[in-house]
Amino acid sequence: MKVLGLIGSPRKGSNTELLVDAILGGANKRGHSTSKVYLYSQGIGPCVDCRGCKKGDLQCIVEDGMQELYPQIEAAGAIVFGTPVYWLGPSGPMKIMIDRLRPYYGTDRLKGKKALIAAPAGDGPKEAELLVEMLKRTFTYLEMEFTGEVLGTGYERKDILKDTDAMLGAAVLGEAI
């Protein structure tokens, strides 16, 4: 199975990426192929509610970096939504990307794909509660199969490495894909 990691942090060596890497490492161990996309560099603009995706072949007609991501999403059997907690929710680029999943709503094109969450927060897992709820309900709309989350505590870059429960949990989650 292909496992796609979406990185919604702007920082190099981010806590988000370290958690996603641990998940992907676990998935690799089980023989899955993995890849990553950095949402801050992908050039994805916001959904403009043009309703183009409700017509014809139900595809998004906005020509930007999302067009490169759609086939990767469709080819993946599992998708890791990695984002830092920003104001109790996802980072801007992660939310913008999620809005662009609108063409899949009401279709079965993402049905049954596994969805995982990796979300570090400065003040720890409790800060991620609303984010997890929002994503889980979004996965339900998209008929994706929520497969688990890994949350953790970290503020400075690489702080998450000190949260050994989170790092271990991420590896275990990846192996269970």
Ligand SMILES: Cc1cc2nc3c(=O)[nH]c(=O)nc-3n(C[C@H](O)[C@H](O)[C@H](O)COP(=O)(O)O)c2cc1C
């Ligand atoms: C704009 C912004 C908003 C944030 N909001 C929260 C928050 O609501 N709760 C929290 O615990 N940490 C918050 N943080 C801290 C980040 O979650 C924390 O630094 C995290 O480790 C960043 O992840 P990264 O290393 O993957 O970028 C915020 C940070 C920024 C820059």
